[in-house]
Amino acid sequence: MAEPTTASAPLKEVQIEALVVMRIIKHSTSAFPTPATGCLLGMDVADNVGTQIQVTNCFPFPAAAPDQPPSQQEQQYYQQPTDAATLAAGAPRAKSNVAYQSEMVKYLREVNVDAQSVGWYISTSMGNFVNQNFIENQFFYQKVTDEKTVALVFDVGRSSAGSLSLKAYRLSPSFMASYREGKFNTEAIQKSNLRYQDILVELPLQIHNSHLLTSFLHQLPQPPPTKNALDFPSSIVDLTHDPNISSNPLAPNLDHLDLSIDPFMEKTCDLLLDSIEAHQTEQNNAQYYQRSLAREQTKIQAWQAKRKQENQLRGQQKQPLLDENEWTKLFKLPQEPSRLESMLVGRQVEQYARQVDGFSAVVSGKMFGVRGTMLPGDIA
Amino acid sequence: MGTSQNNYLHLARPLAPAAVSTTAPSTAPLSVSLLPQALFSILDHASRRPADQERVIGTLLGTRSEDGTEVHITNCYAVPHTETAEQVEVDMDYQKAMLSLHLRSTPKEVLVGWYATSGELNTFSALIQNFYGQQGEGTFPHPAVHLTVSTAPGRDVDARTYISAPIGVTAERAADSCLFIPVPHEIRYGDAEKSGLEMIAIAKEREDRSLLLQTDVETLERAIEQVLEMLERVSNYVSNVLDEEAEPSSALGQFLMNTLSLAPKVDAESVERDFNNHIQDVLLVSYLANTIRTQIDLSNRLATAALTMGHAEGAPPTDAQQQDNKQQSDRGGRGGRGGRGGGRSRGGGDRDYQRENPLGL
Numbered sequence: 001m002a003e004p005t006t007a008s009a010p011l012k013e014v015q016i017e018a019l020v021v022m023r024i025i026k027h028s029t030s031a032f033p034t035p036a037t038g039c040l041l042g043m044d045v046a047d048n049v050g051t052q053i054q055v056t057n058c059f060p061f062p063a064a065a066p067d068q069p070p071s072q073q074e075q076q077y078y079q080q081p082t083d084a085a086t087l088a089a090g091a092p093r094a095k096s097n098v099a100y101q102s103e104m105v106k107y108l109r110e111v112n113v114d115a116q117s118v119g120w121y122i123s124t125s126m127g128n129f130v131n132q133n134f135i136e137n138q139f140f141y142q143k144v145t146d147e148k149t150v151a152l153v154f155d156v157g158r159s160s161a162g163s164l165s166l167k168a169y170r171l172s173p174s175f176m177a178s179y180r181e182g183k184f185n186t187e188a189i190q191k192s193n194l195r196y197q198d199i200l201v202e203l204p205l206q207i208h209n210s211h212l213l214t215s216f217l218h219q220l221p222q223p224p225p226t227k228n229a230l231d232f233p234s235s236i237v238d239l240t241h242d243p244n245i246s247s248n249p250l251a252p253n254l255d256h257l258d259l260s261i262d263p264f265m266e267k268t269c270d271l272l273l274d275s276i277e278a279h280q281t282e283q284n285n286a287q288y289y290q291r292s293l294a295r296e297q298t299k300i301q302a303w304q305a306k307r308k309q310e311n312q313l314r315g316q317q318k319q320p321l322l323d324e325n326e327w328t329k330l331f332k333l334p335q336e337p338s339r340l341e342s343m344l345v346g347r348q349v350e351q352y353a354r355q356v357d358g359f360s361a362v363v364s365g366k367m368f369g370v371r372g373t374m375l376p377g378d379i380a
Numbered sequence: 381m382g383t384s385q386n387n388y389l390h391l392a393r394p395l396a397p398a399a400v401s402t403t404a405p406s407t408a409p410l411s412v413s414l415l416p417q418a419l420f421s422i423l424d425h426a427s428r429r430p431a432d433q434e435r436v437i438g439t440l441l442g443t444r445s446e447d448g449t450e451v452h453i454t455n456c457y458a459v460p461h462t463e464t465a466e467q468v469e470v471d472m473d474y475q476k477a478m479l480s481l482h483l484r485s486t487p488k489e490v491l492v493g494w495y496a497t498s499g500e501l502n503t504f505s506a507l508i509q510n511f512y513g514q515q516g517e518g519t520f521p522h523p524a525v526h527l528t529v530s531t532a533p534g535r536d537v538d539a540r541t542y543i544s545a546p547i548g549v550t551a552e553r554a555a556d557s558c559l560f561i562p563v564p565h566e567i568r569y570g571d572a573e574k575s576g577l578e579m580i581a582i583a584k585e586r587e588d589r590s591l592l593l594q595t596d597v598e599t600l601e602r603a604i605e606q607v608l609e610m611l612e613r614v615s616n617y618v619s620n621v622l623d624e625e626a627e628p629s630s631a632l633g634q635f636l637m638n639t640l641s642l643a644p645k646v647d648a649e650s651v652e653r654d655f656n657n658h659i660q661d662v663l664l665v666s667y668l669a670n671t672i673r674t675q676i677d678l679s680n681r682l683a684t685a686a687l688t689m690g691h692a693e694g695a696p697p698t699d700a701q702q703q704d705n706k707q708q709s710d711r712g713g714r715g716g717r718g719g720r721g722g723g724r725s726r727g728g729g730d731r732d733y734q735r736e737n738p739l740g741l
Contacts, residue, residue: 018580019424022417025576026454030486057424062485100481107478111436111458112428163599164575189684196680206592207583212423216537217584261658265665272669279676286683339683346676353669360666362596364659369604371655375648 012050014168028123042118044148121152130348168203184338196346282342412565414453426497426531435498441489468504493525506558541565
């Protein structure tokens with residue numbers, strides 16, 4: 001029913017079914033603390049404003065076995081840990097899982113589930129998701145032309161403490177172009193003028209219920225009492241154990257009126273320090289490169305000077321001149337490390353900073369409220 | 381005229397013959413708990429069924445407790461089947477293949493039963509039930525759980541769970557006869573699911589049944605509004621009682637007194653002091669995070685802009701300078717945390733040492 005979308009119709013928003021939300025929550029909480037990844041199925045609907053992705057179903061990926069050795073370039077600078085977390089985070093693009101996904105989609109199509117893959121989801125804790133794996137996964141999905149895919153990030157820690165934290169991201173087109181070339185050294189970045197803020201684009205997300213589900217939800221609380229007013233309880237025990245006052249799954253969630261500051265602050269500080277260390281490592285790498293480059297260049301210049309001298313001597317002695325450009329074969333210039341990681345670190349720190357800002361807004365409100373309650377005369 | 385006689389039919393949980401288990405197998409009926417997402421999935425499947433089918437079926441996956449008396453349904457998937465007046469066909473291969481796919485991603489969830497989206501139980505149900513409970517591929521030696529969710533339009537969605545006991549009239553009809561025993565079920569959910577359910581519950585109130593995900597501040601606002609509403613109702617009731625317009629209830633009054641006495645009684649100074657400390661902590665971390673963000677942004681820009689100055693040698697001094705600034709902000713950050721945490725600087729000393737080395741290179 002959706003008209004074919006042209007490449008120019010931009011993705012405007014993402015609509016997600018209640019079923020998918022619950023499935024993602026369940027998978028993420030059961031896989032905690034390793035990241036949980038899975039595939040999203042749905043369709044895209046185009047209207048004159050832009051395209052809307054509708055996510056109607058999802059399924060989890062099994063954690064992949066390591067099937068490809070890390071490339072030479074990466075081994076020079078990073079150690080590839082093959083622990084469960086990295087395997088799970090790399091699952092969406094692992095070869096074994098591509099087969100798994102196509103099989104699942106084939107079977108699901110038989111029972112009328114939408115067979116189009118519209119992205120993938122990953123669970124994280126405290127916003128700690130901007131890393132190489134995430135970018136590669138999303139690139140793996142977005143590199144097909146004219147695709148409509150999105151990455152959903154579900155934050156387990158913050159959802160348990162407060163409101164549902166689910167966000168949709170895509171890689172920005174400028175970043176895609178740079179990533180395709182694969183070079184992130186200084187000249188490439190200067191040319192493209194890419195900043196870390198441009199890496200990810202966030203899309204607004206809405207939850208949608210089907211009719212059947214809505215009628216079920218309306219009927220889920222106990223049927224309204226037949227009498228107009230409830231009888232008064234005869235004792236406190238009656239009050240607490242009255243079946244009419246049972247706990248309703250859809251009751252307002254007052255958990256996030258809880259005032260707990262320290263755990264969040266500590267975790268955020270820990271994560272910030274980790275990011276700073278990563279940034280330091282990157283800086284050291286860049287400095288090391290520059291120092292070795294400078295050393296090589298001085299060596300080359302010295303060699304060139306020597307060659308010139310020799311050639312002068314030979315010129316005087318009427319001997320064949322030696323090649324002055326042989327230095328390209330003798331000296332190997334070091335390769336500049338990719339700046340991608342430092343950009344990712346910058347983006348991650350920005351994510352933390354945003355979270356902290358949101359948190360401090362909420363917490364200041366709560367704290368002023370508590371203070372007003374405890375010191376009633378002091379309403380400033 | 382005669383006194384009514386109550387005939388009892390004792391329904392015990394059917395035990396598999398020759399069950400070998402160390403604990404004495406109990407005959408108590410199962411209790412089933414299910415996750416909301418399984419239920420939502422079934423409803424979604426019901427709304428997607430092919431137009432000519434009245435009901436659709438699928439498989440339930442979940443976990444069992446040690447002795448088998450509790451079954452927790454966590455996941456489900458649909459199985460295509462065709463049903464006519466005379467016979468029923470279930471796609472076995474599909475069921476096996478999907479089961480193995482699911483086991484690959486979540487090995488802890490095993491087959492526990494099946495579901496159907498209409499409330500009636502007929503011979504076909506019995507047939508399918510016996511298939512699911514059989515040896516080898518079914519849930520043997522545990523009984524298979526059957527969940528029916530009636531999705532007739534216009535009526536309530538009604539979910540019931542059953543297990544079956546074999547009941548036979550003749551040997552040849554044993555395959556498609558069974559006695560369905562209803563067992564109690566409940567919906568269980570965890571903390572994170574509660575916030576998801578809350579969002580979904582708000583969406584149900586609106587016209588188009590959809591809702592933009594809200595930020596933390598908006599959720600907080602809504603929660604506070606709800607609490608205020610509840611407080612208002614209670615205070616209305618209390619003032620009515622005082623004006624003798626409403627009936628007093630000693631139990632309610634006691635309950636309210638108990639609840640209100642939970643508010644802590646602290647003196648104003650300590651409250652002020654704690655409040656100021658906490659606010660300072662929060663603002664400090666927020667300020668630091670933003671400072672770090674700005675710093676990294678600056679260092680990235682400087683690193684790429686350095687080359688416009690012409691030569692590579694221009695870059696190392698700038699980088700070293702940034703490193704100095706970075707170190708100072710590190711120590712500032714750690715100092716702030718250490719000051720609050722006291723003796724919790726286990727990694728602090730080592731990190732300091734590592735930081736010194738690069739400068740010496």
